[in-house]
Amino acid sequence: MGAEVVVEGLTKSFGKQAIWRDVTLTLPPGEVSAMLGPSGTGKSVFLKSMIGLLKPDRGRCVINGVDIVTCSEHKLYEIRKLFGVLFQDGALFGSMNLYDNVAFPLREHTKKSETEIRRIVQEKLEMTGLAGADKKLPGEISGGMRKRAGLARALVLDPQIILVDEPDSGLDPVRTAYISQLLIDLNTQIDATILIVSHNINLARTVPDNLGMLFRKELVMFGPREVLLTSDEPVVEQFLNGRKRGPIGMSEEKDTATMAREEAEAAAGHHDGSPDEDVRGVIPQMQPSPGLPERSGERRRKDRVMRILHTLPPAAQEGIIESLSPEDQQRYGVHPHMLVKSTPRPTPSPGPVPSQHQGQLPADQVAQFPGQQRPGQHRMRPADPGQGQG
Numbered sequence: 001m002g003a004e005v006v007v008e009g010l011t012k013s014f015g016k017q018a019i020w021r022d023v024t025l026t027l028p029p030g031e032v033s034a035m036l037g038p039s040g041t042g043k044s045v046f047l048k049s050m051i052g053l054l055k056p057d058r059g060r061c062v063i064n065g066v067d068i069v070t071c072s073e074h075k076l077y078e079i080r081k082l083f084g085v086l087f088q089d090g091a092l093f094g095s096m097n098l099y100d101n102v103a104f105p106l107r108e109h110t111k112k113s114e115t116e117i118r119r120i121v122q123e124k125l126e127m128t129g130l131a132g133a134d135k136k137l138p139g140e141i142s143g144g145m146r147k148r149a150g151l152a153r154a155l156v157l158d159p160q161i162i163l164v165d166e167p168d169s170g171l172d173p174v175r176t177a178y179i180s181q182l183l184i185d186l187n188t189q190i191d192a193t194i195l196i197v198s199h200n201i202n203l204a205r206t207v208p209d210n211l212g213m214l215f216r217k218e219l220v221m222f223g224p225r226e227v228l229l230t231s232d233e234p235v236v237e238q239f240l241n242g243r244k245r246g247p248i249g250m251s252e253e254k255d256t257a258t259m260a261r262e263e264a265e266a267a268a269g270h271h272d273g274s275p276d277e278d279v280r281g282v283i284p285q286m287q288p289s290p291g292l293p294e295r296s297g298e299r300r301r302k303d304r305v306m307r308i309l310h311t312l313p314p315a316a317q318e319g320i321i322e323s324l325s326p327e328d329q330q331r332y333g334v335h336p337h338m339l340v341k342s343t344p345r346p347t348p349s350p351g352p353v354p355s356q357h358q359g360q361l362p363a364d365q366v367a368q369f370p371g372q373q374r375p376g377q378h379r380m381r382p383a384d385p386g387q388g389q390g
C-alpha cells in the first residue's frame with residue numbers, strides 16, 4: 001500500500017511574502033486526493049515542499065516516520081525514491097530524447113539492466129500514449145505530450161506516492177479524461193497514494209477520494225470529496241462554478257467594496273458571462289477500467305469515511321450515504337435522509353478551519369461500524385426535523 005503523508009502546521013514564505021500557513025492534512029495511504037486553489041495560492045510550492053525541494057519555515061511533513069522538513073540530506077534522498085513527481089512544466093531534460101528522459105530515474109536510482117529498463121520505459125510510454133515518440137526531443141513535441149512524458153517518467157520507479165501538478169494543463173478534454181482514468185487505474189494497480197494539483201473542475205468532481213482547497217494563504221478545507229463538493233463556502237462555490245462573482249479576483253483576492261459592487265450589478269440584472277449552472281453536489285466517482293480488480297483505496301476509504309461520518313456537515317453525510325450501494329447502506333446501518341449526529345455548518349471563511357475538514361480523524365468519535373462496538377459509541381439516529389438540508 002502507498003505511504004501515508006502527514007502534514008502538520010506547515011508554513012512557507014519567500015522573504016516577506018507569506019505563501020500559506022499552518023497547513024495540516026493527512027493524505028490517507030493508497031487514496032487519491034486533489035488540491036484545488038486559484039492560481040498563485042501556492043499549490044506548486046506545497047507540492048515541492050512535500051518532497052523537500054523547498055524548505056518550509058515551520059511544521060512537519062512525515063512520511064514513513066521521517067520528517068522531511070528536518071531530516072538529513074541522506075534520509076531525504078532515500079525518502080524521495082518513494083515519490084513519483086510530475087512537475088507543472090514537465091521538467092524534462094531538453095537535450096535528452098523522451099526515452100532517455102523516462103529512463104533517467106531508473107539509471108540514476110536502480111541497477112537494472114538496459115534490457116529491463118527498455119521494457120519498463122516502453123510500458124510507461126505506451127501507458128501515456130507516447131509509443132513511437134521515444135526518439136523525439138522535448139522541444140519537438142506538443143505541450144500535452146511533454147506533460148504525458150513527465151507522467152511516464154514519474155511512474156518508472158513504481159512510486160508509493162505520486163504527486164502530479166496539473167496533469168491536465170495543455171491537454172484537450174479527451175486526453176484529460178484518459179489521464180484521469182490512468183490515474184485511477186494506477187491507483188488500482190499499485191495502490192499508491194496520489195495527490196493531484198489541478199484547476200480542472202471535472203477532474204476534481206470525478207477523480208479524487210479527498211479534496212482540499214488553498215485560498216488566502218490557508219487551507220480552506222481538506223477531507224472526503226463530498227465535503228467540498230457540497231460546501232456552501234463562497235470561495236468553493238465560486239471556484240467549482242467558475243464564476244467571476246465571489247471572493248476570488250484576478251489577483252487572487254477581491255476587496256469587499258468590489259464584491260459589494262458586483263452583487264449590486266448582478267441584482268440590477270447585469271449578466272457577467274459566468275455560467276448559471278451550479279455544479280456543486282456529489283456525482284459518481286470514476287471507476288477503474290473494466291477488467292481491473294476493485295480499487296482497494298476505495299474500499300478502505302469507505303470504511304474510513306463511515307467512521308468519521310457524524311463529524312461531517314449534513315450535506316456531505318447525505319452525499320456519502322446516497323453514494324453507497326443498498327448493500328453497503330445495510331452493512332453500515334445507514335439510509336438516505338438520515339443524519340448520524342447533528343453537526344453545525346462550517347463557519348464561513350475567513351475563520352478557523354474546522355478540524356474535520358482537514359482530514360483529521362478524531363479517535364474518540366467513531367460512528368457505528370460493522371463488527372465494532374466501543375464504549376461511548378455514537379449511535380446513528382434519524383435527523384432532527386428541519387436539519388440536513390443545505
Ligand SMILES: Nc1ncnc2c1ncn2[C@@H]1O[C@H](COP(=O)(O)OP(=O)(O)OP(=O)(O)O)[C@@H](O)[C@H]1O
Nearest residue numbers: 014019037038039040041042043044045046088199
Ligand atoms: N522559488 C520561488 N521563489 C520565490 N517565490 C516563489 C518561488 N516559487 C513560487 N514563488 C511564489 O509563490 C507563490 C505561489 O506560487 P505557486 O507556483 O505555488 O502557485 P500555484 O498555486 O501553483 O499557481 P498556478 O495555479 O498558477 O500554478 C507565487 O506568488 C510565486 O511567485
Ligand SMILES: [Mg+2]
Nearest residue numbers: 043044088165
Ligand atoms: Mg502551480
